[in-house]
Amino acid sequence: MAPTTCIRNAACIVAWDVTNRCHAYLMDGDVAFAGDTLSFVGRQYDGPADTTIDGTNLMVMPGLVDLHSHPSTEPFFRGVREEHGVPAMYMSGLYERSVALQPDAAARKAGKQVAFCEMLLSGITSVADLSGIDEGWIDIAAQSGLRVFLAPSYASARWHLENGWALKYRWDEAAGRRGLDAALALIEAAATHSSGRLSGIVSPAQIDTCTTDLLRDSFAAAETRNVPLTVHCAQSVNEFLVMVDRHGKSPVQFARELGILSPRTVLGHALFIDEHSWVRWHTRTDLGILVDSGANVAHCPSPFARYGHTLEDFGRYRRAGVNLGIGTDVAPHNVIEEMRLAAILARVAARDITTTSVGDLFHAATVGGAQALTREDLGRLVAGAKADVVLVDLGNTWMRPARDPLRSLVFTAADRAVRTVFVHGVKVMDQGQVLTMDHAAALAEVAEGQQRMLRDAPSRDWAGRSAEEISPLSLPVLGNAPPM
Numbered sequence: 001m002a003p004t005t006c007i008r009n010a011a012c013i014v015a016w017d018v019t020n021r022c023h024a025y026l027m028d029g030d031v032a033f034a035g036d037t038l039s040f041v042g043r044q045y046d047g048p049a050d051t052t053i054d055g056t057n058l059m060v061m062p063g064l065v066d067l068h069s070h071p072s073t074e075p076f077f078r079g080v081r082e083e084h085g086v087p088a089m090y091m092s093g094l095y096e097r098s099v100a101l102q103p104d105a106a107a108r109k110a111g112k113q114v115a116f117c118e119m120l121l122s123g124i125t126s127v128a129d130l131s132g133i134d135e136g137w138i139d140i141a142a143q144s145g146l147r148v149f150l151a152p153s154y155a156s157a158r159w160h161l162e163n164g165w166a167l168k169y170r171w172d173e174a175a176g177r178r179g180l181d182a183a184l185a186l187i188e189a190a191a192t193h194s195s196g197r198l199s200g201i202v203s204p205a206q207i208d209t210c211t212t213d214l215l216r217d218s219f220a221a222a223e224t225r226n227v228p229l230t231v232h233c234a235q236s237v238n239e240f241l242v243m244v245d246r247h248g249k250s251p252v253q254f255a256r257e258l259g260i261l262s263p264r265t266v267l268g269h270a271l272f273i274d275e276h277s278w279v280r281w282h283t284r285t286d287l288g289i290l291v292d293s294g295a296n297v298a299h300c301p302s303p304f305a306r307y308g309h310t311l312e313d314f315g316r317y318r319r320a321g322v323n324l325g326i327g328t329d330v331a332p333h334n335v336i337e338e339m340r341l342a343a344i345l346a347r348v349a350a351r352d353i354t355t356t357s358v359g360d361l362f363h364a365a366t367v368g369g370a371q372a373l374t375r376e377d378l379g380r381l382v383a384g385a386k387a388d389v390v391l392v393d394l395g396n397t398w399m400r401p402a403r404d405p406l407r408s409l410v411f412t413a414a415d416r417a418v419r420t421v422f423v424h425g426v427k428v429m430d431q432g433q434v435l436t437m438d439h440a441a442a443l444a445e446v447a448e449g450q451q452r453m454l455r456d457a458p459s460r461d462w463a464g465r466s467a468e469e470i471s472p473l474s475l476p477v478l479g480n481a482p483p484m
């Protein structure tokens with residue numbers, strides 16, 4: 001018999017209502033799990049328990065699903081990318097940064113660990129990790145304690161800049177082919193890993209950097225293996241214009257024509273669809289294409305909002321029938337804060353408070369992500385689902401008064417009230433401490449890796465600029481000469 005843990009007399013449980021297929025508050029109840037599986041969610045658990053947790057001042061909720069992240073690289077951009085953008089590229093800093101600022105291979109392991117620590121500290125239990133194939137990836141993912149969907153990314157082309165406005169491409173189709181083969185081998189290795197927490201996603205990197213054949217073959221490979229496929233699509237105005245230049249249609253229309261949209265497809269970020277106010281394309285078909293195909297959208301508000309972009313809008317997509325999940329895409333890896341930003345931006349874009357709610361966002365951040373990952377056993381507290389459980393401290397200063405605990409969590413407390421995290425029935429974070437990784441040591445390595453990345457910028461940047469020129473500090477430094 002697997003050991004059983006019972007959280008008894010929980011003040012509040014975010015329970016899964018099977019009949020109505022939605023989350024609902026269950027006040028004063030018990031949650032029990034045996035091994036990696038939930039065995040009871042209800043009023044009173046009468047079975048045996050090896051470990052009992054007093055739930056009188058806790059909210060018990062399902063672990064959050066981070067549907068889109070880049071753990072190998074994003075921790076290195078703290079203090080670098082938050083205010084970096086290129087006005088002549090419709091504000092996006094994506095291309096300039098990708099070319100000029102990249103952490104080296106030696107640093108990326110620590111980057112992953114820092115990102116994974118941030119996830120556990122903020123209640124994320126499942127993550128789609130979109131990265132190049134880093135050495136030791138499977139071991140790092142297994143050690144983290146997280147449920148990791150490894151999405152080894154590959155492409156037929158790399159972005160390239162010769163000036164500060166035009167997006168160019170350097171094609172190497174053979175590299176894309178080799179990337180797909182290596183990715184499929186890694187996906188197979190993840191699926192058979194003894195932890196039972198790892199699996200894979202087929203991940204052609206971007207709709208604009210992969211040949212049509214590579215995209216089609218990637219989709220076929222995902223179908224054959226019955227795993228999801230994810231691709232960046234409709235993520236910038238530049239990309240939209242490139243797709244119009246090549247094909248005369250929007251990125252979403254092109255993806256539909258290729259036949260790569262289905263319920264197993266996850267688009268990051270499907271923000272610049274044909275009706276978006278920044279592109280003003282002549283058609284109005286993209287939202288309907290997303291609905292009809294069943295394709296999912298990984299919504300990651302932070303990176304876009306920092307440029308001045310937003311999805312228009314989360315509530316509109318949801319009402320149309322698009323399944324949305326929430327991703328981080330940047331540091332911090334904090335889905336709770338992304339939920340807050342998504343709710344606010346949706347209302348600003350719609351000029352309507354009723355367009356969406358915390359309930360909608362919480363659904364997206366749990367079962368929405370799980371659906372996109374084709375996993376009915378994640379993102380919900382119900383007997384038979386995986387024991388991915390988060391305990392939130394209702395006594396935390398930032399939660400009180402905890403009249404509506406999810407609202408307190410999303411609009412105020414965020415990770416500060418996340419007390420304990422179980423993944424696969426194992427306690428992996430408790431009282432602000434990650435139990436599976438050395439967070440401090442990884443942060444020290446990331447700081448050193450960031451220094452190397454900044455030092456190397458002039459040799460990579462199209463204009464030979466220093467990192468300080470590309471992304472100046474937010475304040476002048478006393479004693480230094482003012483910029484000319």
Ligand SMILES: [Zn+2]
Nearest residue numbers: 068232268329
């Ligand atoms: Zn991304």
